[in-house]
Amino acid sequence: MSSIISDQPETHFKRVLGLPALVFFGLAYMVPLTVWTTYGLVTTETQGHLPLAYTVTTIAMLLTAYSYGRMVIAQPIAGSAYSYASKAFGRPLGFMVGWALLLDYIFLPMINYLVIGIYMNDYFPSTPEWMWVVIAVVLVTGLNILGIKLLANANLIFVAVQFVFIAVFAVMAIGHISGEVEVESWTAPFYDSGTELGLVFAGAAILALSFLGFDAVSTLSEETENPRRVIPRAIILCALVGGLVYIFQSYLGHLAFPDFGLFADNVDAASADVMTEIGEDFLNSFFTAAYVAGAFACAMASQASVSRILFAMGRDGSLPRPIFFRLHPRFRTPVTGNLLVGLFGLTALFISLATVSSMISFGALAAFSFVNLSVIKTYIFDQGRTSGADIVKYGVIPFLGFAFTIYLWTKLTGTAFEVGLGWLAAGFIYLLVLTRGFQKAPPAMYTGDEEDAERV
Numbered sequence: 001m002s003s004i005i006s007d008q009p010e011t012h013f014k015r016v017l018g019l020p021a022l023v024f025f026g027l028a029y030m031v032p033l034t035v036w037t038t039y040g041l042v043t044t045e046t047q048g049h050l051p052l053a054y055t056v057t058t059i060a061m062l063l064t065a066y067s068y069g070r071m072v073i074a075q076p077i078a079g080s081a082y083s084y085a086s087k088a089f090g091r092p093l094g095f096m097v098g099w100a101l102l103l104d105y106i107f108l109p110m111i112n113y114l115v116i117g118i119y120m121n122d123y124f125p126s127t128p129e130w131m132w133v134v135i136a137v138v139l140v141t142g143l144n145i146l147g148i149k150l151l152a153n154a155n156l157i158f159v160a161v162q163f164v165f166i167a168v169f170a171v172m173a174i175g176h177i178s179g180e181v182e183v184e185s186w187t188a189p190f191y192d193s194g195t196e197l198g199l200v201f202a203g204a205a206i207l208a209l210s211f212l213g214f215d216a217v218s219t220l221s222e223e224t225e226n227p228r229r230v231i232p233r234a235i236i237l238c239a240l241v242g243g244l245v246y247i248f249q250s251y252l253g254h255l256a257f258p259d260f261g262l263f264a265d266n267v268d269a270a271s272a273d274v275m276t277e278i279g280e281d282f283l284n285s286f287f288t289a290a291y292v293a294g295a296f297a298c299a300m301a302s303q304a305s306v307s308r309i310l311f312a313m314g315r316d317g318s319l320p321r322p323i324f325f326r327l328h329p330r331f332r333t334p335v336t337g338n339l340l341v342g343l344f345g346l347t348a349l350f351i352s353l354a355t356v357s358s359m360i361s362f363g364a365l366a367a368f369s370f371v372n373l374s375v376i377k378t379y380i381f382d383q384g385r386t387s388g389a390d391i392v393k394y395g396v397i398p399f400l401g402f403a404f405t406i407y408l409w410t411k412l413t414g415t416a417f418e419v420g421l422g423w424l425a426a427g428f429i430y431l432l433v434l435t436r437g438f439q440k441a442p443p444a445m446y447t448g449d450e451e452d453a454e455r456v
Helices: 002-006 019-030 032-036 039-045 050-074 081-089 091-123 129-146 148-179 197-218 227-256 267-316 335-349 353-382 388-410 414-435 449-455
Strands: none
Touching: 019 032, 019 148, 019 197, 019 227, 019 267, 032 148, 032 227, 032 267, 039 050, 039 197, 039 227, 039 267, 050 197, 050 227, 050 353, 050 388, 081 091, 081 267, 081 353, 091 129, 091 197, 091 267, 091 335, 091 353, 091 414, 129 267, 129 335, 148 227, 148 267, 197 227, 197 267, 197 353, 197 388, 227 267, 267 335, 353 388, 353 414
16 A cells, blocks of 8 residues: 555645634534525425424434544544544445445535525526636635635635624624513423424425535544544534534524415525615524625535545545546645545536535535444444443443434435435446455555554
């Protein structure tokens, strides 16, 4: 393996990231304002209990975030769920997990390009939507190639803009509730006599796509100083802060605009209805500007993550090594992967938002499930940690995370399963070709020791 690495012009990332940069990266990926993307859809699905649905999803994601943190300690390399499952369960299954994870990573930038095009076209009706999509793809790809440090600084700005909006929204919403809305029940958005938990869990499954940021943080392990200590903290903070921000916004939105029945005819316009009700055109315009900034930041973060997963799969030989196992000699970024993801993002010019949205949670929840199982396999079975405390830390908690994610996975739509299973079938066929019908062993997995051996 070391001889293969030495033939490449540059294959090592720079360790330049600390805890603040990682948290902002994760939040940029999650988009603090993404609660408004599915606000109308999940509010109507849960019959006015979006905050409760977000609470359920947050609990499930915190359990999974804990498992990600345990796996980073055991295996601080790029590749995320793909690397963890490969090490725990073998290369073939790890490849399929990575393939499932690619589904949500590849399509998440496209959603953001679509949103940017839609909102900018609304602001500037004389300009075509496709123009904004192309501009966004070029800028995002260029920033990713220039370096992760530049990307981290840009994320700081875009996330700050969103939190400024959230602060303004909170002040105006509280003022609206205090002055113009008679609140019959302060707890109704979480629970009342009409709460149907089945609907709440169905809504919570949709909301899983809002939490991909903590998973994205794990892909930066090789660019982080002291990753075994810093990455687990960043992962938990991203899931916790993101979940609280989503719950907070949805709760205020429900109190300020309780008549969710008005969303039935056009769930996509629900955010505009709420903003206009609370702050008229000023708040709606501010929201649009902040949301576009958030979508741009999410596109940058998601493209950075998927390019690094492609790099990890190329390094292992799961994808063609000469194409994907390359870093830019100056910027130390996976330039080939970035260009490929950028080109794929241009399909946002003709694919629908509904189609893209239906697949993301399928891949995410499938990958999350195997990360939870990887903790049990790695620590309990492989390392033999069977004391009482270890059983709780490495057995009970990850199993609860697995149970939560699998249950939410079963609540996804039929379309999500049709597309998702089709994607997995294509990946399995490629795996058969790669291994010649499993007669040839998959390439050996990169473990991180190769870097140390080369530097000796």
